[in-house]
Amino acid sequence: MSRSVFITGGNRGIGLAIAEAMAADGDKVAVTYRSGEPPAGILGVPCDITDPEQVEAAFRQIEEAHGPVEVLVANAGITRDALLMRMSEDDFDAVVATNLTAAYRVAKRATRGMLRARKGRMVFVGSTVGLRGEAGQANYAAAKAGLVGLARSLARELGSRNITANVVAPGLTRTDMAAALPQDRLDAMVEQIPLGRMARPEDIAAAVRWLAGDEASYITGAVVPVDGGAGMGH
Ligand code: NDP
Numbered sequence: 625m626s627r628s629v630f631i632t633g634g635n636r637g638i639g640l641a642i643a644e645a646m647a648a649d650g651d652k653v654a655v656t657y658r659s660g661e662p663p664a665g666i667l668g669v670p671c672d673i674t675d676p677e678q679v680e681a682a683f684r685q686i687e688e689a690h691g692p693v694e695v696l697v698a699n700a701g702i703t704r705d706a707l708l709m710r711m712s713e714d715d716f717d718a719v720v721a722t723n724l725t726a727a728y729r730v731a732k733r734a735t736r737g738m739l740r741a742r743k744g745r746m747v748f749v750g751s752t753v754g755l756r757g758e759a760g761q762a763n764y765a766a767a768k769a770g771l772v773g774l775a776r777s778l779a780r781e782l783g784s785r786n787i788t789a790n791v792v793a794p795g796l797t798r799t800d801m802a803a804a805l806p807q808d809r810l811d812a813m814v815e816q817i818p819l820g821r822m823a824r825p826e827d828i829a830a831a832v833r834w835l836a837g838d839e840a841s842y843i844t845g846a847v848v849p850v851d852g853g854a855g856m857g858h
Pocket residue numbers: 632633634635636637638639656657658659660671672673674699700701702722749750751752793794795796797798799800801802
């Protein structure tokens with residue numbers, strides 16, 4: 625399709641699977657990275673998304689190489705789990721800064737080019753945890769729930785300009801983030817999943833790719849769960 629696609633945190637995990645799926649479609653894909661190296665054929669832009677100056681520099685680099693961003697995927701995220709009584713201000717702020725404030729930041733910057741083009745696609749990677757909550761993840765759940773409010777507000781604000789904003793809400797997915805959890809907790813979580821397994825990063829990428837494509841042009845403000853049924857009812 626050869627669109628200019630920008631994915632935050634596309635150097636590993638879910639973001640990398642999204643980047644590979646969209647590059648395979650012929651899109652010009654750029655990803656942020658701080659660790660490792662993105663694979664060949666994908667433009668890696670060094671960027672910490674919590675720093676407004678680095679985000680501005682990343683957009684400029686992408687615009688120069690690929691043109692204005694037409695598809696934005698706000699994927700980068702972190703966890704800093706703790707029960708509320710042990711959750712520090714820093715744990716709360718860091719998770720909100722990466723998962724929510726940075727998504728606002730990249731969406732705002734991408735909107736500039738999208739308004740001019742009178743079209744655009746934004747996909748925010750949320751979580752089932754943002755809809756159902758999770759003990760030990762008050763910071764993460766609040767940030768992911770915030771993405772739903774952000775996306776739905778943008779859907780209303782930008783719909784008349786043919787810009788869509790949707791959320792994909794993955795359940796437990798086999799990446800470094802999940803690997804950080806203790807095995808007994810993982811086993812207990814998998815037991816609660818109707819499809820009986822964790823998601824593969826490719827399962828999430830398929831939904832993002834679809835929402836960013838022509839077939840989903842009439843879908844905006846939606847929250848699409850990709851969770852094996854774990855979040856049903858929310
Ligand atoms: P990983 O931990 O595997 O990867 C996280 C990605 O985010 C990395 O690319 C990392 O880049 C990037 N990142 C984190 N902080 C920053 C920052 N400040 N600036 C730039 N990039 C940053 O996570 P996943 O692939 O599993 O997660 C991707 C998204 O999916 C996240 O939003 C996560 O919350 C969500 N999700 C994941 C689930 C799971 O079970 N895995 C379930 C539900 C949602 P770097 O390598 O440079 O650190």
